[in-house]
Amino acid sequence: MEAWVFSNIVVAILITAAVGLTGVVLRSRMWSNAFLSLWRRRRVAIIAIGFYVLVALLDSVSWVGGEQFGEDAVAKYQAQSILDRAFAGIRERSYSAPLASVEFYGGAPLVHPGRHLLGTDLLGRDVLHLALKGARVALLIGGLTSLIAIPLALLFGVSAGYFGGRIDDFVFFIMSTLASMPGLLLLITLIMVMGKSTFSVCIALAVTGWVGFCRVSRGETIKLRELEYISAARALGVGEMRIIFRHILPNLAHLVIITFVLMFSGLVLSEAILSWLGIGVDGSWGQMIDQARDELSRDPIVWWNISAAGSALFGLILAVNFVGDALRDVMDPRTLREGE
Amino acid sequence: MSRLLSVEGLTTRFPLAGVHVPIVDESTFAIDRGEVLALVGESGCGKSMTALSIMRLVPKPGRIHSGRVELLGRDLLGLSVTEMRAVRGGRISMIFQEPMTSLNPVMRCGDQVVEAIRLHDEVSRKDALARCRELFVQVGIPDPDARLRAYPHQLSGGLKQRVMIAMALSTRPELLIADEPTTALDVTIQAQILRQLLELRREIGMSILLITHDLGIVNELADRVAVMYAGRIIEQGERTDVLGRALHPYTQGLLRSMPALATPGRRLPEIPGVVPSPAEWPMGCRFATRCQLAEDRCRREVPGATARSDNHVASCHAVEEGRAQAPAGGEPEGAAR
Ligand SMILES: Nc1ncnc2c1ncn2[C@@H]1O[C@H](COP(=O)(O)OP(=O)(O)OP(=O)(O)O)[C@@H](O)[C@H]1O
Ligand SMILES: [Mg+2]
Numbered sequence: 001m002e003a004w005v006f007s008n009i010v011v012a013i014l015i016t017a018a019v020g021l022t023g024v025v026l027r028s029r030m031w032s033n034a035f036l037s038l039w040r041r042r043r044v045a046i047i048a049i050g051f052y053v054l055v056a057l058l059d060s061v062s063w064v065g066g067e068q069f070g071e072d073a074v075a076k077y078q079a080q081s082i083l084d085r086a087f088a089g090i091r092e093r094s095y096s097a098p099l100a101s102v103e104f105y106g107g108a109p110l111v112h113p114g115r116h117l118l119g120t121d122l123l124g125r126d127v128l129h130l131a132l133k134g135a136r137v138a139l140l141i142g143g144l145t146s147l148i149a150i151p152l153a154l155l156f157g158v159s160a161g162y163f164g165g166r167i168d169d170f171v172f173f174i175m176s177t178l179a180s181m182p183g184l185l186l187l188i189t190l191i192m193v194m195g196k197s198t199f200s201v202c203i204a205l206a207v208t209g210w211v212g213f214c215r216v217s218r219g220e221t222i223k224l225r226e227l228e229y230i231s232a233a234r235a236l237g238v239g240e241m242r243i244i245f246r247h248i249l250p251n252l253a254h255l256v257i258i259t260f261v262l263m264f265s266g267l268v269l270s271e272a273i274l275s276w277l278g279i280g281v282d283g284s285w286g287q288m289i290d291q292a293r294d295e296l297s298r299d300p301i302v303w304w305n306i307s308a309a310g311s312a313l314f315g316l317i318l319a320v321n322f323v324g325d326a327l328r329d330v331m332d333p334r335t336l337r338e339g340e
Numbered sequence: 341m342s343r344l345l346s347v348e349g350l351t352t353r354f355p356l357a358g359v360h361v362p363i364v365d366e367s368t369f370a371i372d373r374g375e376v377l378a379l380v381g382e383s384g385c386g387k388s389m390t391a392l393s394i395m396r397l398v399p400k401p402g403r404i405h406s407g408r409v410e411l412l413g414r415d416l417l418g419l420s421v422t423e424m425r426a427v428r429g430g431r432i433s434m435i436f437q438e439p440m441t442s443l444n445p446v447m448r449c450g451d452q453v454v455e456a457i458r459l460h461d462e463v464s465r466k467d468a469l470a471r472c473r474e475l476f477v478q479v480g481i482p483d484p485d486a487r488l489r490a491y492p493h494q495l496s497g498g499l500k501q502r503v504m505i506a507m508a509l510s511t512r513p514e515l516l517i518a519d520e521p522t523t524a525l526d527v528t529i530q531a532q533i534l535r536q537l538l539e540l541r542r543e544i545g546m547s548i549l550l551i552t553h554d555l556g557i558v559n560e561l562a563d564r565v566a567v568m569y570a571g572r573i574i575e576q577g578e579r580t581d582v583l584g585r586a587l588h589p590y591t592q593g594l595l596r597s598m599p600a601l602a603t604p605g606r607r608l609p610e611i612p613g614v615v616p617s618p619a620e621w622p623m624g625c626r627f628a629t630r631c632q633l634a635e636d637r638c639r640r641e642v643p644g645a646t647a648r649s650d651n652h653v654a655s656c657h658a659v660e661e662g663r664a665q666a667p668a669g670g671e672p673e674g675a676a677r
Contacts, residue, residue: 164400165400227441228436228437228438228441228442229441229442229443229444229445231397231436232434232435232436232442232443232504232507233444234397234428235395235397235428235429235433235434235436236428236429236433236456236459236507236508237425237426237427237428237429237430237459237460238425238429238455238459239425246444246447246455247444247447250444250446250447251444251445251446253446
């Protein structure tokens with residue numbers, strides 16, 4: 001299957017899931033109250049995240065054909081996303097400053113003067129376009145990695161905490177082994193072994209990133225295991241698996257959500273560091289920053305590339321952290337339940 | 341009356357500082373059908389562990405070391421895990437000390453009881469819900485329909501304990517183990533719930549193993565009493581015998597320290613010394629360190645059971661040798677049931 005078809009399907013699934021989730025949230029007074037109080041506290045951050053998500057979705061729906069622009073022969077056969085189409089046909093030949101009408105070096109007139117809000121890069125690509133495209137990559141890295149890391153952490157953490165004994169020893173052994181290796185070194189090794197691709201970067205980030213939440217969920221499970229409703233369930237003859245799925249996991253849900261949000265920003269930042277080392281994901285903000293590195297030493301300085309990527313990255317991280325911070329208060333089980 | 345549960349030589353050990361300490365040591369007692377047996381003793385003497393051993397739910401690293409637990413002639417300690425699971429909640433139910441944390445906070449009360457019902461009976465959700473509502477009425481929960489949909493935090497402690505009782509009774513168990521079911525509640529609610537339990541016992545015809553350290557409750561509810569001290573049952577018998585003609589020096593001391601028996605305005609007589617911790621239990625009689633009648637033999641030899649009458653047994657050298665104090669105690673005020 002072509003990558004773009006897959007991407008379209010994923011978007012369709014995500015939208016369906018979002019609609020379904022909204023339905024669930026609206027029906028449960030507990031969750032809708034939680035969301036409302038979150039909205040009241042972090043309106044701006046939520047809108048900002050919504051904007052990033054929207055841009056990412058616009059960059060994820062793509063198809064081949066339609067009206068083609070530019071002189072690039074290959075482009076005709078490549079899938080173009082909605083976002084690409086919005087920025088199509090305004091390619092320049094080299095650097096130009098934001099809203100300039102001439103090239104930055106040499107002063108040759110631009111083909112599309114005044115059209116580049118954030119200027120163009122070395123190859124004449126619109127920087128605003130590139131910065132917006134970074135949103136999809138960032139969300140993909142954060143989302144996909146969490147999707148791998150969190151279930152992994154839950155699986156190990158909950159079974160270690162619940163069953164204890166040998167299983168606990170085993171999980172602890174894995175965790176301490178991972179924790180005793182320098183994270184960055186492990187990341188680089190894993191990516192080198194698996195080859196450079198978005199997916200392998202996500203796996204590598206997940207492998208190095210699950211330990212923290214594993215520890216948290218293990219501890220929380222140990223705490224829950226000792227509570228009397230678990231003993232009561234056992235005294236009623238409820239089986240172990242059922243206890244885990246009905247009585248332990250639902251009580252970890254708030255932790256999962258909080259961890260997801262807080263982990264997310266950390267992952268996007270990690271990718272930037274990987275890009276700086278040259279093993280990041282194509283099209284990420286980290287890569288833009290990496291490429292703009294020596295532009296900073298030029299005279300006159302080419303500042304718009306790195307600023308665009310940097311602010312886009314900064315904006316997302318800030319918004320996510322703000323929401324995550326408020327989420328911690330909102331999702332506190334005590335306040336969560338009082339809201340009803 | 342026919343025998344429902346008989347426990348023989350039940351020993352549950354915990355490794356403490358490298359030594360296997362018998363937290364429950366050679367416990368022997370029995371419960372007849374429809375009977376309330378009260379298990380009394382100070383905090384930490386192993387009452388809960390006895391109950392958990394019967395259910396085979398001893399927490400790690402503890403282990404049932406030896407003994408027999410027979411329910412209607414079937415040894416529970418020999419059952420497979422699946423068979424035991426069917427016994428738990430099916431034939432034997434248990435309610436716990438702490439109603440505040442005994443219900444899953446993220447599940448509606450009704451759903452939790454329904455889960456318990458459907459675990460043991462193949463009934464539809466709707467039927468289970470109807471039965472659950474009936475149970476709520478039976479255990480005295482006002483406005484049962486609203487309570488079915490409520491989350492645990494919306495209920496008071498007394499209501500939660502009633503939900504727990506409903507859950508425990510949902511499968512019509514033959515034996516209900518109530519581990520200090522009312523300790524966490526205030527006195528009025530305590531009395532209500534206990535009275536309700538007695539009534540339910542009569543309706544359903546179940547037996548109750550009532551764990552408590554409140555002799556007033558024992559006096560009001562129990563048919564028979566077993567007194568535990570430091571992991572051993574040191575005296576047991578009919579309620580009137582144990583409370584009225586206590587043999588063991590410990591039971592006597594316990595009864596003397598009851599407010600109902602004391603002279604108003606005077607300090608309550610107390611048993612000198614403190615309960616030794618499991619790691620420093622003496623080798624002979626465990627009460628020897630605090631007993632005024634203790635002699636060399638008490639510190640060396642574990643006392644065997646001495647029967648005073650058919651049903652009244654105490655484990656004490658002094659009783660055996662006839663140098664114990666005259667049976668002490670007496671029905672506290674308000675003893676009539
Ligand atoms: N996990 C454990 N490891 C080691 N010792 C334990 C453990 N759990 C309980 N014990 C010991 O078992 C003994 C009996 O505990 P148990 O809970 O049965 O007491 P209890 O009579 O029910 O007291 P209470 O009235 O306070 O509920 C205690 O002395 C305690 O120290
Ligand atoms: Mg106890």
